[in-house]
Amino acid sequence: MRILAFLSLFLLAACSSRHMPHPDGSSRITELAPETYNVVKGDTLFSICWRYGLDQKTVMANNGIANPNKIYIGQTLYLGGTGSATGSAAYPDAIYAGNISTSKPSKRYKKKPRKTSASVTRYANWVWPLKGTIVRRFSAGNVGANGIRIAGKANQTVNAAESGTVAYRGSGLKGYGTVVIIKHKNGLLSAYGFLSKTFVREGQKVKRRQKIGTVGYSPDKRLMLHFEVRRNGKPVNPLGYIGSSYHF
Incomplete structure (x- = not known):
């Protein structure tokens, strides 16, 4: 059942995604979430949210779902039509700390400010999964x-x-x-x-x-x-x- 759930996520996305030209000539998947979605065989709430780039907790709240493992074939889910499988940031929000100042630095201080721990991502303790290029x-x-x-x-x-x-x-x-x-x-x-x-x-x-x-x-x-x-x-x-x- 778990394999079917993951399969449905990727296979359905491959079949129904719209492809648009990208500036570098490559194909870009731009599948957007519909306003509503009817659950089909093999779907899980996780797979549906993964497909459309949606937050599972938000979808659960919007549809009054208490248990993410209990959805049924034919059930209509409200997705809101705002999700995007590709609408992601290049870097996680967590790596940006503090406010960015647009004012020019005072000429009185010539030395660069010392870096503090506030500028370091909180996920800095992740490691590379493989040593290579x-x-x-x-x-x-x-x-x-x-x-x-x-x-x-x-x-x-x-x-x-x-x-x-x-x-x-x-x-x-x-x-x-x-x-x-x-x-x-x-x-x-x-x-x-x-x-x-x-x-x-x-x-x-x-x-x-x-x-x-x-x-x-x-x-x-x-x-x-x-x-x-x-x-x-x-x-x-x-x-x-x-x-x-x-x-x-």
């Missing part, structure tokens, strides 16, 4: 670019970027190969695709840096990891959580 960067909405891809080596270990609970493990998600998805606090999910082996199970709690699998091959036969972060259902730039340079 980024071969594809994040570009919200572009096919295959809702995360980053890191080149790897055969049998190289893939680690959890942050502690959480395994929400999915399997190969039922088109375009991800064998993938592990971990649920974290604050509405965050991290996905680790193209794995050759996995060492965790669904429902298992994992710790930051814990070994969850090994690097496998992408569809174009290259050893790499697809790493994706979603916040409240929307893809966000993973570098906003793990940093732009390797650390573990």
Whole structure:
């Protein structure tokens, strides 16, 4: 049932998404949430919210749903028509701290102000899931670019970027190969695709840096990891959580 839920999320999105030209010539998925949605076989509330980039708690509140696991085929859900699977920020809101001043600095002070902990993201303790070179960067909405891809080596270990609970493990998600998805606090999910082996199970709690699998091959036969972060259902730039340079 869990596999069907995730399959419905990605397969339905692939079938019904509108594709519009992007300035760089790539295809961009711009599926918007309808005002209402009728639940079909294989849907879960989580999969519907993931598909349209909506916050599950908000949808539950708007529809008077107390238990997210209890929706039924034919049920009409009010989605509001405002969601977007690609309407995500390049970096999470949490990395911006304080107000930005537009006034010119006083000439009296020539030294640059010392950086404080307030300017550091609260997710700075996330680690890189794999040591390697980024071969594809994040570009919200572009096919295959809702995360980053890191080149790897055969049998190289893939680690959890942050502690959480395994929400999915399997190969039922088109375009991800064998993938592990971990649920974290604050509405965050991290996905680790193209794995050759996995060492965790669904429902298992994992710790930051814990070994969850090994690097496998992408569809174009290259050893790499697809790493994706979603916040409240929307893809966000993973570098906003793990940093732009390797650390573990």
